[in-house]
Amino acid sequence: MSIDLLLALITGAALFGVGIYGALSQTNLVMIMMGVELMLAGAMVNLVAFWRYLHPDTPAGQMFVLIVMTVMAIEMAVGFGVAIARFRAKGSVEMEEAVELKG
Amino acid sequence: MSAQTFFIGFFGLAAVWFGIVVFRTFSMVRSALALLFSQTALGAMFLSMQAEFLGVLQIMMMATEMSIMAIFMVMFMMDPGGLGEMDMTHQKRLSLSAGIVSFVAAVAVAVFVDWGPVAHTAPDAAQQTVDLGLELLGRSMLIFETAGVTILTAMIAATAVAIQPATWRSKHEH
Numbered sequence: 001m002s003i004d005l006l007l008a009l010i011t012g013a014a015l016f017g018v019g020i021y022g023a024l025s026q027t028n029l030v031m032i033m034m035g036v037e038l039m040l041a042g043a044m045v046n047l048v049a050f051w052r053y054l055h056p057d058t059p060a061g062q063m064f065v066l067i068v069m070t071v072m073a074i075e076m077a078v079g080f081g082v083a084i085a086r087f088r089a090k091g092s093v094e095m096e097e098a099v100e101l102k103g
Numbered sequence: 104m105s106a107q108t109f110f111i112g113f114f115g116l117a118a119v120w121f122g123i124v125v126f127r128t129f130s131m132v133r134s135a136l137a138l139l140f141s142q143t144a145l146g147a148m149f150l151s152m153q154a155e156f157l158g159v160l161q162i163m164m165m166a167t168e169m170s171i172m173a174i175f176m177v178m179f180m181m182d183p184g185g186l187g188e189m190d191m192t193h194q195k196r197l198s199l200s201a202g203i204v205s206f207v208a209a210v211a212v213a214v215f216v217d218w219g220p221v222a223h224t225a226p227d228a229a230q231q232t233v234d235l236g237l238e239l240l241g242r243s244m245l246i247f248e249t250a251g252v253t254i255l256t257a258m259i260a261a262t263a264v265a266i267q268p269a270t271w272r273s274k275h276e277h
Contacts, residue, residue, distance in 0.1 A: 002221040003104075004111050008152065009213035011115030015141075017206030018122040025198035026126065027191045030176055034138050038122050041145055044161075045115075052152045054218060056225040059238035063246070065157050066239075069164060070250040074257040076168055080175055081261030088267060093179050096193065 008049035016042030029086065029093040033079045037072060044068045107151055114148035117141075126192075131176035139169035155228040156235060 015038050022035025044065055051061030083093050090097065121141035125134045142165035149158035192198075226234065239247045 001218055004108050004152070005218065005221060006213060007108065007112050007115055008148070010210055011119060011148070013206050013209030013213060014115075014119040015122055015145075016209060017202040018119065018126070019202075020205050021198045021202030022126045024201055025192045025195050027193050028131075028180075030131070030172065030179060031126070031134065031191065034125055034134065034172070037138065038125070038141070041118070041122075041142060045118075045145060045148070048149050048152055048154050048157060052154060052225055053221050056222045059231070059234040060243060062154065062157060062231070062235050063238055063243050065154075066160075067246070067250055069160070070254060073164070073168070074254060076172070077254075077257045077261040078264075080171075081264040083175065083179060084265035087179055094191070 002053055005049055005053040008045055008053075012042040012045035012049070014042070015039070015045065027094055027096045029079070029083050029095055032095065033075065036075060040068055040072050040075070110151040111148055114144045114151060118144035118148060131180045132173055135169055135173035135176050138172070139165060142169065153225045153228075154231070156232050 019035045019038030019040075019042060022038060023032050024035070026032050026035060047061065047065050047068065051058070051065070055061050086093050086098070118141045121137045121144060124137040125141065128134055128137065143162050146158045146160075146162035146165065149155075149161055152158075225231070
């Protein structure tokens with residue numbers, strides 16, 4: 001296996017791991033979104049690496065990366081919309097205080 | 104070791120390091136900037152992997168996205184500079200375990216799976232852009248259009264969620 005592909009996949013795995021840690025450990029909504037962004041970034045590295053080292057003649061691989069970028073933008077837009085609504089209603093975006101969301 | 108391998112490793116390491124810094128600093132603004140550097144390092148890594156269009160797109164998109172995030176951080180946080188050193192974490196051990204397990208599992212898949220023959224050359228930048236353009240406006244047009252409409256829907260939905268409801272406004276104005 002190519003060392004470049006391995007390096008890219010390990011980077012993707014590390015970013016995904018850091019993202020999971022952030023999304024689970026943070027109590028602030030914006031910080032949780034940062035964790036999710038890192039997880040998506042990890043997936044994106046893998047997609048670029050697979051396109052470059054396994055299927056460089058298939059442009060659909062690059063299109064998948066564009067879709068992940070779209071998902072990142074949507075996540076930010078909706079996340080900040082929810083954050084503004086929450087801040088207006090409760091004066092804080094701390095998820096520890098969102099006890100009314102408990103099932 | 105080729106220069107390409109060196110730069111992929113270097114920018115990959117930088118991306119991971121800045122990703123870790125995001126959750127290590129008390130300052131929210133520094134967190135947003137660290138995420139910006141992490142995503143920019145990823146863009147540089149894409150450039151090292153000869154994905155020129157995606158690399159430039161990543162850097163441009165993330166520079167604006169993370170700048171907006173930094174502004175929101177300052178708006179929402181009681182202590183955006185982190186001088187009070189407030190701890191805003193919970194279930195640390197569980198989170199750390201989940202992060203390590205997912206990292207090890209993903210690395211194991213990367214190392215032990217036979218990925219087949221590796222391509223040593225990629226189309227040049229101009230050819231890649233032409234191919235991607237034809238792909239987006241040809242075979243994958245429906246997916247591309249769906250992504251555009253989904254972004255528009257998300258923008259409208261986010262704005263609708265964020266604006267003050269009329270009932271809330273009238274209650275607080277009188």
